[in-house]
Amino acid sequence: MKMWIYIIRRLLLLIPVIIGVMTITFVITSTLTPIDKIESAYGCGKGGCTPTVPCNESNPTGPQCPNELYIHYYDALGLNQPIVVQWGNYMERALTLQWGMTDANSYASTELLGHSSIPVATVLSWYLPYTLELAALSLLLILLLAVPIGNYSAVYRNRPVDQGARLMSFSGFALPGFLLATLLLLGAASLFSFLPVTCGGAYIPFDHFYGSWPPSGCGVPSWVGTYDQSSPTGFPIIDALLHGQYSLALDVFVRLIIPAITIAYGATASILRFVRNSMLEVMNLDFVRTARAKGVPESQVVRRHAGRNSLNVTITILGLTFAGFIGGFAIIETVFDLHGVGLLLVDAILPSLDYGLIFGTTLLFTIIVVVANIIVDILYAFLDPRVRLG
Amino acid sequence: MASAKPSIAGAAPAGRRPNPQLAQFKRTFYFLSRNTLAMIGLAIVFLFVFVAVWGVFYSAPNAALVSYCGTTSSNGQQNFSSVAATCPGVTLCTYPITSAPIANCYPVYQQAPSQIAPTWDLAHFSAGPLPFGSLTVTPGLPYFYNPFEGLIKGAQWSLGIAAGIVLAGSFIGIVFGCVSGYFGGVVDEVMMRLTDIFLSIPGFLLVLVIIATIGYTIQSLDGKILVMMGAFILTWWPGYTRIVRGQVLVTREQKYIEASKASGARPGRIIWRHILPNSLYPVFVQVSLDVGSIPLALGGIAFLGFHIWPTQYFPEWGTIAALATNDLSEQLLVCTGGTCVFPWWQILFPGLTLFLFAISVSFLSDGLRDALDPRLRR
Numbered sequence: 001m002k003m004w005i006y007i008i009r010r011l012l013l014l015i016p017v018i019i020g021v022m023t024i025t026f027v028i029t030s031t032l033t034p035i036d037k038i039e040s041a042y043g044c045g046k047g048g049c050t051p052t053v054p055c056n057e058s059n060p061t062g063p064q065c066p067n068e069l070y071i072h073y074y075d076a077l078g079l080n081q082p083i084v085v086q087w088g089n090y091m092e093r094a095l096t097l098q099w100g101m102t103d104a105n106s107y108a109s110t111e112l113l114g115h116s117s118i119p120v121a122t123v124l125s126w127y128l129p130y131t132l133e134l135a136a137l138s139l140l141l142i143l144l145l146a147v148p149i150g151n152y153s154a155v156y157r158n159r160p161v162d163q164g165a166r167l168m169s170f171s172g173f174a175l176p177g178f179l180l181a182t183l184l185l186l187g188a189a190s191l192f193s194f195l196p197v198t199c200g201g202a203y204i205p206f207d208h209f210y211g212s213w214p215p216s217g218c219g220v221p222s223w224v225g226t227y228d229q230s231s232p233t234g235f236p237i238i239d240a241l242l243h244g245q246y247s248l249a250l251d252v253f254v255r256l257i258i259p260a261i262t263i264a265y266g267a268t269a270s271i272l273r274f275v276r277n278s279m280l281e282v283m284n285l286d287f288v289r290t291a292r293a294k295g296v297p298e299s300q301v302v303r304r305h306a307g308r309n310s311l312n313v314t315i316t317i318l319g320l321t322f323a324g325f326i327g328g329f330a331i332i333e334t335v336f337d338l339h340g341v342g343l344l345l346v347d348a349i350l351p352s353l354d355y356g357l358i359f360g361t362t363l364l365f366t367i368i369v370v371v372a373n374i375i376v377d378i379l380y381a382f383l384d385p386r387v388r389l390g
Numbered sequence: 391m392a393s394a395k396p397s398i399a400g401a402a403p404a405g406r407r408p409n410p411q412l413a414q415f416k417r418t419f420y421f422l423s424r425n426t427l428a429m430i431g432l433a434i435v436f437l438f439v440f441v442a443v444w445g446v447f448y449s450a451p452n453a454a455l456v457s458y459c460g461t462t463s464s465n466g467q468q469n470f471s472s473v474a475a476t477c478p479g480v481t482l483c484t485y486p487i488t489s490a491p492i493a494n495c496y497p498v499y500q501q502a503p504s505q506i507a508p509t510w511d512l513a514h515f516s517a518g519p520l521p522f523g524s525l526t527v528t529p530g531l532p533y534f535y536n537p538f539e540g541l542i543k544g545a546q547w548s549l550g551i552a553a554g555i556v557l558a559g560s561f562i563g564i565v566f567g568c569v570s571g572y573f574g575g576v577v578d579e580v581m582m583r584l585t586d587i588f589l590s591i592p593g594f595l596l597v598l599v600i601i602a603t604i605g606y607t608i609q610s611l612d613g614k615i616l617v618m619m620g621a622f623i624l625t626w627w628p629g630y631t632r633i634v635r636g637q638v639l640v641t642r643e644q645k646y647i648e649a650s651k652a653s654g655a656r657p658g659r660i661i662w663r664h665i666l667p668n669s670l671y672p673v674f675v676q677v678s679l680d681v682g683s684i685p686l687a688l689g690g691i692a693f694l695g696f697h698i699w700p701t702q703y704f705p706e707w708g709t710i711a712a713l714a715t716n717d718l719s720e721q722l723l724v725c726t727g728g729t730c731v732f733p734w735w736q737i738l739f740p741g742l743t744l745f746l747f748a749i750s751v752s753f754l755s756d757g758l759r760d761a762l763d764p765r766l767r768r
Contacts, residue, residue, distance in 0.1 A: 020587030028603055170756075173679075174748030176686045176708070178693040179741050182715045273756075327592035331690050345595065346694050349602040362591070362599050369590045 003381065010377050014370060019091070021366045025359050026090045030083070032355060038073045040355035041093075043101030043117035048073045094363060097121045100356035108347035108354050113227055120360035124341060126229035128364065130212055131329060131340035133235055134263075137256050138325075139318075141264035142271065146314045149268075150275025151307050154283060165272055172269025177328050181262045181335040185209055188258055209258055212236065212339035214251060221245060228339050259336045267325050271317045278313045282306045312383050319376030323369045341365065411667075421761035428757020434750035442545035541743050544705035548747075551615065551706075552684035555622045556677050562623070563630020564673060568661050570631065571638025571669075578635075585628035593625030594687060600624070601696055611699070618698050622687070626680065633676055637669035644668075671762040675755050682751035685744055707747070711740035 029037070039049050047053070048069035055065040074080065078089045093099070099120040102109050109115060113123065153165035188209050213220055213228065213236070223243060224230050230239045240249035282288065283306050291305045292298070318325070330342035337343070341361050348357035422428050570581035600621035608614050641647065642665060650660050689708025691698065693715060699706065714737045 016583050017586050017590055020583065021590055024587065024591065028599060031604055031607075170749050170752050171745075173752050174682065174686075174745045176689050176711060176741070176744055178690055178712060179715050179737070179744075323589060323592045324594070327594035330595065330598065331693060334694060345598070349598060350695050353602055353606070355603075358599055358602060362595055365595055366591050369592060373590065 006381050007378055010374060014374065017370060018367075021370070022091055022094050022363070023087070025094075025362055026087055029090070029355070029359060030086070034074060034079050036355055037077060037079065038070065039103055040359065041077055041100045042073055043104060043356075045101075045104055045117045099124075099360040099363065102357050103352075103354040105352070106348065106354035106357070107351040108344060108357055111347055112344065120356045123227075123344070123357070124360055124364050126225075126227060126234065127339065127341045127344050129230070129234035130236065130338060131333070131342065133237060134256055134259055134329065134333070134338060134340060135326065137260040138263040138267070141260050142267050142318065143311075143314060145264060145268045146271045146275055147307070147310050150272050150310050150314070151279055151302060153272070154276045154279035155302055157280065162276075165276065168265075169269045169272040172265050172267075175266070177262060177266055178331050178335060180265065181259070181332055184258050184262060185335060208251075209255060209336070211337045212252065212255060214248075221248065255336070255338070259332045259338060262332055263325070263328060266328065267318070267321065270321055271314055274317045275310045275313050279306060279310050282309045308383075312380060315376055315379055315383070319373050319380075322372045322376070326365060326368060326372075418761050422757050425757040425760060427753045428761075431750035431753030431757065434746055435754060438545060438549065438747055438750075441542060442549045445542045445544075445546050540705040540710050541707065541740060544707045544710060547705060548685045548688070548707040549681075551619060551688070552681045555619050555626065555684055556680050558619070559623045559626035559680075560630045560673055560677050562627040563632075564634050564666070564670070566627070567631045567634025568638055568666060568669070571635040572642055572657065572661055572665060581631065581635075585631050588625065588628040589632075591625070593622075594690065596625050597621040597687070598691065598694070598696070601691070601698060605698065614698050618691075622684065630673060630676065633672045634669055637672050638665055641665050641668045674762065675759045678751050678755040678758060682748035686748055689744060707740060707743055711737070711744050714740050 029040075032040070035049055035051070038044075042048055046069060048067065050067055051070050052064040053067045054060045055063050078086050081089075101117045101119055102113060102123060104115055104117040109117070149165050149168070153162040156162055192208060213224065221240075221243065223232075223239065224236075230236045232242070233239055236252045237249050240246070240252060288301060288306050291301050296305070329340060330346050332338070333340040333342035334346050341364060344357060345361040345365075348354040348361065422432075566581055570578045597618070601618055605614055605617040605621075608617055647660060647664055650664055655663075685706075685708045687708070688706060689712040692706075692709040693712035699709065
């Protein structure tokens with residue numbers, strides 16, 4: 001089978017998954033009250049969230065009349081229609097990126113968006129690049145850790161290297177992410193406490209490792225918007241490089257290192273065992289014996305003949321565990337105050353609920369997982385011809 | 391199943407075949423017992439289970455949930471007396487954090503965090519020593535919490551919730567996986583697309599969203615816990631379904647299934663008597679691993695500040711560890727100058743409990759995998 005046929009077939013399988021995921025969020029949404037639904041779709045700024053308004057505006061406690069705007073929104077959302085029609089409406093809005101408005105009075109909006117009601121899709125487009133940068137760095141670290149450690153623990157089976165890898169694997173699973181993240185943050189802050197902190201005279205704790213940008217006293221550049229939306233690409237490191245501010249780019253990058261290490265440590269733990277075991281299997285196959293027999297040096301055998309296999313395994317397991325991997329971002333971004341989608345979700349849920357943001361972020365995270373799985377499948381087919389030929 | 395099983399109690403009577411399932415169990419345990427790490431894991435898990443059972447009958451001298459010389463009323467409301475009062479058996483005192491610590495005195499920070507310049511320098515903190523089970527101090531708040539008693543009282547909650555979620559999830563997974571794998575065709579296709587859908591939603595986020603939307607509308611403790619468990623089950627059953635289905639696909643091609651079909655057994659009997667017992671082993675491995683990760687996930691939820699419990703200081707392992715972690719960074723910010731107590735015991739014991747439980751179940755799970763899979767034995 002040709003590669004592109006495989007890709008198209010794989011993309012077609014995506015359609016039921018996307019419909020299903022949206023149906024699940026629709027089912028959760030349908031437990032909300034009509035007022036909450038209207039608020040999450042249109043925001044309350046224009047006063048459409050109350051079913052009734054005073055008939056005479058000068059007399060707020062007087063007789064109440066139906067609110068025209070409320071009725072308009074109610075009809076526009078199809079809330080008086082059968083549930084199937086509501087489902088259709090929801091799907092249409094979700095697919096056309098009409099993901100509703102943020103709630104101007106919610107905690108997330110107050111903290112991050114300056115009390116304004118903004119379309120959820122727009123807000124997410126500001127926050128997504130930050131999460132993607134963190135994810136990219138973590139993935140890079142995972143590949144750099146899992147492949148060589150897995151290979152060497154298979155080659156030196158039951159030797160100290162292998163035992164160390166096993167310990168790392170088990171402890172990575174058993175250490176709670178929030179604990180590891182906090183301890184690493186404290187440790188780094190304590191270790192580098194000699195670094196100067198002078199930002200407009202204000203003292204900011206954990207300055208060098210906390211937050212996505214230097215604190216405001218340190219002078220955030222003009223091309224970073226009010227809500228930290230960076231331009232032109234949206235990716236802070238790339239933007240800083242584009243504007244020629246290399247030290248700022250380095251600063252922003254350093255802020256990502258400890259979060260990425262925390263994420264990579266937990267994720268590598270679940271991958272290492274699989275890499276090791278598959279490597280052990282491959283080392284017993286005929287072609288490895290042939291390579292050794294014809295005199296290829298052992299390091300070459302491990303790296304080029306058997307080792308290529310462990311990249312496949314790493315990518316496959318990563319694809320299977322990607323949903324769990326990306327779910328951990330909510331905690332890590334909260335600990336390090338990183339300006340990502342996970343922080344947005346947590347802030348949207350916590351002291352007060354912002355339903356528009358909650359469902360928007362959930363949908364976005366799910367789309368990330370689905371897209372990542374597609375990429376993994378295609379990569380896998382590319383790396384292992386048996387998949388697309390078989 | 392209905393036939394008499396005389397061999398369970400002891401040696402099989404002469405002329406009877408020994409019970410094959412018991413023999414299998416003995417064989418598995420034999421292989422497991424040769425794995426030192428797995429046996430250590432098993433011992434620690436048994437210890438925790440014992441603590442959980444004991445904790446039900448254990449009444450803490452000053453209850454798991456204590457306040458600063460205050461009382462905890464039945465609804466969890468905490469009432470406080472004046473700050474200078476002392477609790478029986480524990481010396482509590484207030485002193486300015488710039489002065490030297492007094493022996494057996496636990497500092498109470500009266501200043502609000504905003505009034506004190508923050509620091510990150512660990513050199514300001516002495517490492518104790520403070521007795522095991524010292525009270526936890528939350529800066530700015532007159533709450534006290536004994537982590538030792540909290541952990542004992544928390545065992546039943548953590549283990550109970552974890553066991554409930556994993557058992558329900560694996561039950562659904564076994565049923566769906568058997569049906570899907572055995573019948574194949576359209577049923578299988580629909581089931582697998584369904585698991586695809588659930589596996590694409592990040593599980594932890596789905597739990598957060600369900601707690602936020604449905605859980606917050608429910609007031610009772612039992613209701614909240616049920617919603618949370620339901621959310622976890624919803625995210626975990628697809629994994630089990632996949633595992634069971636994969637195993638069933640292998641099992642149903644075996645000769646003995648064919649023989650059973652040829653002798654006219656109905657599908658229900660084939661699944662129950664032949665396929666199910668031979669497809670369960672990977673589930674055991676996964677279940678033993680997952681039990682350890684639930685308290686970690688609960689800790690994550692509590693760390694983010696979700697109120698799934700009636701009070702903030704509810705005894706549950708993950709919650710205790712999460713609160714201690716939150717308080718730790720807060721206290722490091724608060725304390726500056728003079729000698730401050732670095733509250734290592736607050737974070738060490740809850741963290742160690744979570745870590746020990748999770749790592750011992752993963753040892754056990756690894757050992758089980760080796761013992762149950764003939765290819766990995768030796």
